[in-house]
Amino acid sequence: MKIASLFGQGRTVFSCEVFPPKKTSPVDTIYKTLDGLKDLKPDFISVTFGAGGSQVNQSTWEIASIIENQYKIPAMAHLTCVRSTPGEVAEVLSQLKASNVENILALRGDRTPDMPPKTDFLHADELVSFILRRGDFGVSAACYPEGHLESPDLVSDIRYLKQKVDAGAQHLVSQLFFDNEEYFRFLERCRIAGINVPIEAGIMPVLSKSSIERMVSMCGASLPRKLTRILGRYGDHPEALREAGLAYAIDQISELIAEGVDGIHLYTMNNPEVAKQIAGSISSIRAV
Numbered sequence: 001m002k003i004a005s006l007f008g009q010g011r012t013v014f015s016c017e018v019f020p021p022k023k024t025s026p027v028d029t030i031y032k033t034l035d036g037l038k039d040l041k042p043d044f045i046s047v048t049f050g051a052g053g054s055q056v057n058q059s060t061w062e063i064a065s066i067i068e069n070q071y072k073i074p075a076m077a078h079l080t081c082v083r084s085t086p087g088e089v090a091e092v093l094s095q096l097k098a099s100n101v102e103n104i105l106a107l108r109g110d111r112t113p114d115m116p117p118k119t120d121f122l123h124a125d126e127l128v129s130f131i132l133r134r135g136d137f138g139v140s141a142a143c144y145p146e147g148h149l150e151s152p153d154l155v156s157d158i159r160y161l162k163q164k165v166d167a168g169a170q171h172l173v174s175q176l177f178f179d180n181e182e183y184f185r186f187l188e189r190c191r192i193a194g195i196n197v198p199i200e201a202g203i204m205p206v207l208s209k210s211s212i213e214r215m216v217s218m219c220g221a222s223l224p225r226k227l228t229r230i231l232g233r234y235g236d237h238p239e240a241l242r243e244a245g246l247a248y249a250i251d252q253i254s255e256l257i258a259e260g261v262d263g264i265h266l267y268t269m270n271n272p273e274v275a276k277q278i279a280g281s282i283s284s285i286r287a288v
């Protein structure tokens with residue numbers, strides 16, 4: 001089933017993201033995560049590529065296949081192209097097809113100074129076109145409510161996003177953000193630009209001061225005053241910060257749903273307990 005077909009059915013789509021556990025974690029870690037997430041009945045689960053480090057127990061494709069075939073939940077495999085050749089991407093597509101995984105989040109991937117990029121795919125729109133030429137996949141892409149860090153301005157960011165959608169991306173998943181107003185302004189820019197595919201809001205609950213600092217430095221998400229106050233007051237009290245961070249995420253999601261967003265994509269950090277608390281708090285809200 002193509003992920004884009006989940007939208008437009010009068011309810012908010014709810015999806016979760018997991019990453020392949022690191023080599024240092026027990027091999028069955030991912031099953032514990034998926035067992036916990038299964039009970040939440042997510043519309044789909046996505047699996048990151050490379051985000052757990054290069055040394056991972058199970059690959060993105062293997063985990064996506066487990067989700068699709070064993071858990072019977074639609075899976076979306078992330079796929080980056082910045083360090084791949086067309087032949088390597090074609091090989092991955094064959095593996096995904098053979099495993100029954102038909103949804104892909106097509107990404108360029110980060111450019112890092114230590115690993116030089118290849119030159120076959122310069123941007124994600126080229127990967128989107130390549131995948132669609134190769135087979136009947138559901139193709140999604142990433143978007144950035146506050147702009148991608150490399151973008152000179154928000155106007156060019158939206159122009160390139162439109163290019164990805166025109167190349168065939170059928171659904172977008174947003175970078176995490178903490179300020180709903182930024183997201184609503186982004187949605188408005190998308191609609192003005194003629195980007196009409198479903199867009200899911202990426203939400204990551206704030207559970208520790210260090211993780212939030214890392215995330216903000218990595219993706220440039222702005223911290224609204226309400227969240228800065230929470231961090232200031234509870235930053236040195238892990239339990240209190242966790243409670244306040246969860247409450248903040250639930251509040252953020254409730255407002256997004258009330259405003260009619262297409263979907264909520266929860267960055268679970270492989271923590272099903274947190275996902276459970278959030279999903280439990282919004283189950284009635286989602287259904288209205």
Ligand code: FAD
Pocket residue numbers: 047048049050051078079080105106107108109110111122123124125142143148149150151156157160161163164173174175176202
């Ligand atoms: P692009 O769409 O190519 O955009 C990258 C930059 O180039 C942007 O500034 C854009 O405005 C600009 N641009 C786009 N097209 C053009 C063009 N044609 N000409 C000139 N400029 C252009 N990374 C991982 O390694 N693994 C993951 O699993 C992963 N999952 C992610 C999931 C989500 C939901 C998000 C939001 C990000 C994820 N990332 C992941 C991070 C992502 O790889 C980085 O943000 C990367 O730097 C950009 O990828 P992209 O697909 O958005 O690139």
